[in-house]
Amino acid sequence: MATPGRHGPSQYTLAVESTEWLTPHLVRVIAVGESLAGFADSGHTDAYVKLLFVDPTLDLEPPYDLAALRATLPPDQQPVVRTYTVRWVDRAARRLAIDFLTHGDSGVAAVWAAKAAPGDRLVLAGPRGAYTPDPAVGWHVFAGDLSALPAIAASLEALPAHAHGIAHIEVADPADILHLTRPAEVAVNWLVNTDEGDTTFLARAMENMHWPAAADVPGAVQVFAHGERESVKAIRKVLHARGVPREAISISGYWARGRTEDAFQAEKREPIGRID
Ligand SMILES: Cc1cc2nc3c(=O)[nH]c(=O)nc-3n(C[C@H](O)[C@H](O)[C@H](O)COP(=O)(O)OP(=O)(O)OC[C@H]3O[C@@H](n4cnc5c(N)ncnc54)[C@H](O)[C@@H]3O)c2cc1C
Numbered sequence: 001m002a003t004p005g006r007h008g009p010s011q012y013t014l015a016v017e018s019t020e021w022l023t024p025h026l027v028r029v030i031a032v033g034e035s036l037a038g039f040a041d042s043g044h045t046d047a048y049v050k051l052l053f054v055d056p057t058l059d060l061e062p063p064y065d066l067a068a069l070r071a072t073l074p075p076d077q078q079p080v081v082r083t084y085t086v087r088w089v090d091r092a093a094r095r096l097a098i099d100f101l102t103h104g105d106s107g108v109a110a111v112w113a114a115k116a117a118p119g120d121r122l123v124l125a126g127p128r129g130a131y132t133p134d135p136a137v138g139w140h141v142f143a144g145d146l147s148a149l150p151a152i153a154a155s156l157e158a159l160p161a162h163a164h165g166i167a168h169i170e171v172a173d174p175a176d177i178l179h180l181t182r183p184a185e186v187a188v189n190w191l192v193n194t195d196e197g198d199t200t201f202l203a204r205a206m207e208n209m210h211w212p213a214a215a216d217v218p219g220a221v222q223v224f225a226h227g228e229r230e231s232v233k234a235i236r237k238v239l240h241a242r243g244v245p246r247e248a249i250s251i252s253g254y255w256a257r258g259r260t261e262d263a264f265q266a267e268k269r270e271p272i273g274r275i276d
């Protein structure tokens with residue numbers, strides 16, 4: 001059984017089984033644990049969890065009481081929480097996979113994943129989710145960078161065989177392009193952008209793609225757009241100009257350049273963090 005956190009959703013204590021580099025910047029961590037037999041179903045293809053990192057020198061056993069730790073620990077020993085998509089979970093086999101984009105030496109989660117070894121502990125809480133592809137929709141549109149690729153890949157796999165649409169995926173390095181399982185009529189448009197300051201790159205691809213004639217009619221289009229915050233804001237403008245109904249859009253920043261996730265999440269309450 002998963003252990004309910006004293007504050008918040010159930011916590012699952014897992015151990016790394018293996019890691020696999022899918023591309024030079026994408027590492028899959030497969031973790032195992034008996035509690036996965038009861039891993040909750042978010043009911044969504046973008047299911048995500050909160051990874052909980054505590055200072056190993058504290059020698060704490062999960063489940064962690066995050067509120068108590070935050071109230072009592074000094075700043076340099078505060079627990080760190082990071083959000084990641086469940087790429088897949090196999091409850092019968094008690095296995096779960098998360099794909100981490102590595103982004104240099106800064107941060108906590110990506111650095112942890114790049115060095116993860118069999119037996120390492122992974123504590124997570126959740127899952128939650130918000131997006132499910134509607135099989136009745138005529139045209140599915142996906143847009144995102146490698147942070148959103150796990151959710152896009154899981155969603156493509158969940159589409160019915162007759163689905164139509166396109167996925168625009170931005171990478172900085174062509175070596176990160178990989179095969180995605182998808183319906184025959186859903187195209188994958190890999191886009192290489194070597195200018196990290198170009199935040200309208202994905203939005204331009206969205207603007208220039210072939211749109212169904214009546215994109216503003218409910219049921220015509222469904223959009224999933226996530227990734228770097230400024231890039232997502234630019235995509236939002238394109239969707240707005242196209243008149244895509246708000247209820248047909250799943251859109252949010254997954255991270256923001258120059259911000260740790262803590263700063264990024266805190267800014268969601270300020271004008272700079274707002275997308276819609
Ligand atoms: C719902 C949701 C699902 C997500 N799913 C995934 C997923 O499956 N896989 C995944 O890799 N990410 C995913 N992310 C994004 C991930 O949570 C962030 O990238 C997070 O900031 C990484 O934590 P960190 O400790 O490695 O870096 P942090 O300590 O948060 O940041 C350190 C520095 O690295 C920079 N940075 C952070 N992320 C990136 C990035 N993607 N590219 C370049 N620089 C970056 C920051 O701006 C900061 O300067 C998801 C986010 C959300 C909200």
